[in-house]
Amino acid sequence: MSASDILTLALGAALGGFVNGLAGFGTALFALGFYLTIMPPKQAVAVVVVCSVVVGAQGLWVVRHAIFARPARLMRFLVPGLFGIPLGLWILSMIEPRGLKIFIAAMLIIYGGYFSLRRSLPTFDRPTPFADAVVGALGGVLGGAAALSGALPTIWCSMRPWPKAETRAVLQPFNFAVLLITAVMLALDGVYTRHTLTFVAVALPSAILAGQVGFAVFRVIPDLAFRRLLIVLCLVSGTILLLRELI
Template identity: 60%
Template structure:
């Protein structure tokens, strides 16, 4: 294992943990930008899924009171997502995963770019339980089809006037549960080889440190600053995804 390889592995681990600590999503997109340079795709994805769950669990503890305060809201997103995951897996036989990712990346860029150039952030204030469930269901489908479970829920939550803790109390457990299920599928498929587990053990502490740094910054953000951060990260994530799929 060369110094260059180790540096890229640890840089990806820190970047992924930092973004997850900040926003509750985005570990895979930011970590894979580093790891796909030095690791096979299947191995990189297998590692990043576990890193996402571990860093996400730290964020869950931060917003545990908000989760307990409104479990029904989280359930509106999460329960339909669980039904959408197998449909997304089935969708892969009908639609190219690469094409699907490019379409979603384009939507993320248009969404993020539009709201970044506006002077005021979007505010969708009335209660919408049916739309919440639809967004969760669609997020589950995208998770099963393209590992993009957090894209639509993040866009939707950024448009709601919820305090940052309430927003994160939806996004963080949503992504942790979906990705934990994905990790179990990877385990059953034999993707966690001894070498993969060794690399994971090296990256894990750095991911946890990055997540803690992100959580410190998260606690200092105002509600509107956090919503702006979500929109900015959505735009950045769309750019990273589009570049990775088109190169």
């Protein structure tokens, strides 16, 4: 592994880890662009998944009180999401995922761009258990079909006037569970060879340290600013995803 490869790995891991630490999602969208320049796609995804799971595990601890305060809300998203993963994998075997990724990217850009320019944020303050379950199921489907499990839950949760810890108490465990299952599936597929584990060993320290910086920022950012941050990240991540698929 060359010095430039090590630098690329460290930069990608740091950016992905910081965003995950700050918002509870987004490692793959922000780190894959770096990793794909030095390794094949499947190997790059394998490295990103491990970094996401490790930083995500730390994130679970950060919002543990909010998770235990409203476990039923999380389950409305998570249980349907886990059932949606096999359906997403079946869809992946039937269609080309590029078109699906471009569609999701366009949706993220439209939503993030529109509400980034508005002074008032969208608000759904009434309980919506059925809609929560649908969003969770679709998130699981997109996770299995295109590794985009966080896209729809992030859009939906950013429209809810929840405190930042409650929002993250949904997003963080949801993405952690989906990515953990993905990691297990990749391991069973034999992706974690010695070469891949070497990449993981180089990337993890940067991801962990940057994740801690992201957690520190999360702790001090106001609730409203956190909602706006999620909306801006929808715009940025959608743009990155679209450019990566088109270029």
